Amino acid sequence: MPNPEDSVSRQLEAMIVAGTISRDPAQLGIARRLDHLLAALAGSRAQRKSNALGWLFAARKRENPPLKGLYIYGGVGRGKTMLMDLFYETVPIQRKRRAHFHAFMADVHERIFKHRQKLKNGETRQADPIPPVASELFAEARLLCFDEFSVTDITDAMILSRLFGELFAKGCVLVATSNVEPVNLYREGLNRDLFLPFIDLLKSYADIVPLDTGTDYRMSKMEGLPVWLSPLGPQADAGMERAWKTAMDGRVVTTAEVAHKGRKIKIPAAAGTCARFSFGELCERPLAAADYLAILTHYDTIFIDHIPHLGPERRNETKRFILLVDTIYDRGARLFATAVAPPADLLTARNGTEGFEFDRTVSRLIEMQSAEYAKNSHR
Structure with a gap:
């Protein structure tokens, strides 16, 4: 288990020295970007820690400027998952979640279903399930790390913009890996025009970074x-x-x-x-x-x-x-x-x-x- 005080770059350098991996300038460049985000999250955590209930009020205020995550894309076998895992294990915050994107969306759909059941049973008056589901997710994790981000399901595509609009507004930070850049997500999907606002949203709340290395x-x-x-x-x-x-x-x-x-x-x-x-x-x-x-x-x-x-x-x-x-x-x-x-x-x-x-x-x-x-x- 990496030392929480380590940076992603230092861990990567240690793996290179040990002969576990080869030196790759592109990977080191991504590692430095992850280090900046790690430091920003750690600083934000320290600031919030001064108020034990600080995170409860995060939904009422937006960071100014918002803390931007990372969307790392590149070919298969380039080391994207390794870098994200190093970052996830190192970042010193408790409210974090790492998941395969499709597993995360399956969880979202299950939460939406349960909310609709509550509405049907008269246990809530909130007809729109997205805001309460987003609140639940943010209460559990401020940092979301997704491996293999891809959108193929029309139901996922239709709710992503609204769901992440709510999450980002609350201060959620996203780190994701993908084989494709955002403009190619759900590229030939049904009703893709309804999905395009999510791409713009993603670009506003995450730096889009290619992992350009020719080695698989x-x-x-x-x-x-x-x-x-x-x-x-x-x-x-x-x-x-x-x-x-x-x-x-x-x-x-x-x-x-x-x-x-x-x-x-x-x-x-x-x-x-x-x-x-x-x-x-x-x-x-x-x-x-x-x-x-x-x-x-x-x-x-x-x-x-x-x-x-x-x-x-x-x-x-x-x-x-x-x-x-x-x-x-x-x-x-x-x-x-x-x-x-x-x-x-x-x-x-x-x-x-x-x-x-x-x-x-x-x-x-x-x-x-x-x-x-x-x-x-x-x-």
Whole structure:
């Protein structure tokens, strides 16, 4: 655990000296920006501490000028999450929250639902759920840190401007990482015009900073790791755990949900842009190609445990597996899997359409194991 008195820059330099990471001027530049914000938050905390109830009155006054957060964007594996985690662990305030953006929004929707239930039951007269929900969130956390900020759900897009308008007005500070700059958030989303005010709001309350480094550090760590492990057994499971731990890169693993057409697709294990499933969770459930696409919109690296032999007795599972592999391949995502056999030996009987289609699946699974595919992944 970092020393609370350390700066992000000093911690980064210590990791460089120890050989844990390589020196990267772009990362050090972001670290210095985070140091400035850390100092500002610490100073603001000290000022408020003179009045034990100071934070209760924060909603009645706005900081002048408002304390601006950071929105850090850049490609996959550039070190954004590492920098934000160092900052979060170091910043000396208690009311802080670090969350995957989609998990945070799921919490927001749950709070909105509960408020509407209270209104229905006559427990409140406040018809608009956004102000009380924002007040609850701010009472719990003045600092919000979001990893992998992306907006794909129309319901999220419609409430973000109002929700964060309330939060920022109360003095909430946002630090977020994303693969895209704000102007590209929800880029081709339905009714995007209604989302655009949030982009302007974000620019007013957070400095937009690119992390320009040409090195994908996560990919370099994962080079040489086996992608397809077979046959099933302790050795394959151990190899999978090593790959999973490397991909996590110190992130906290949580359960998650992906909203799709009014349903919630459960993600049993997720961290950053990586998600892990058993074969049954992906191919024995009634999921379709659109569901797999929704998952791949949020996650660029998929881990699948214990792929069995496929045959006539598992026809539906075989069809779903073919769709899943097609979707992973088309999205340029990475796949790590443990299986009962190599790809060419998975299908026990080549009957009907699935037999011909599985030839394509085998070809793609073999290509996904190549260094060239890994280099060009997330395209």
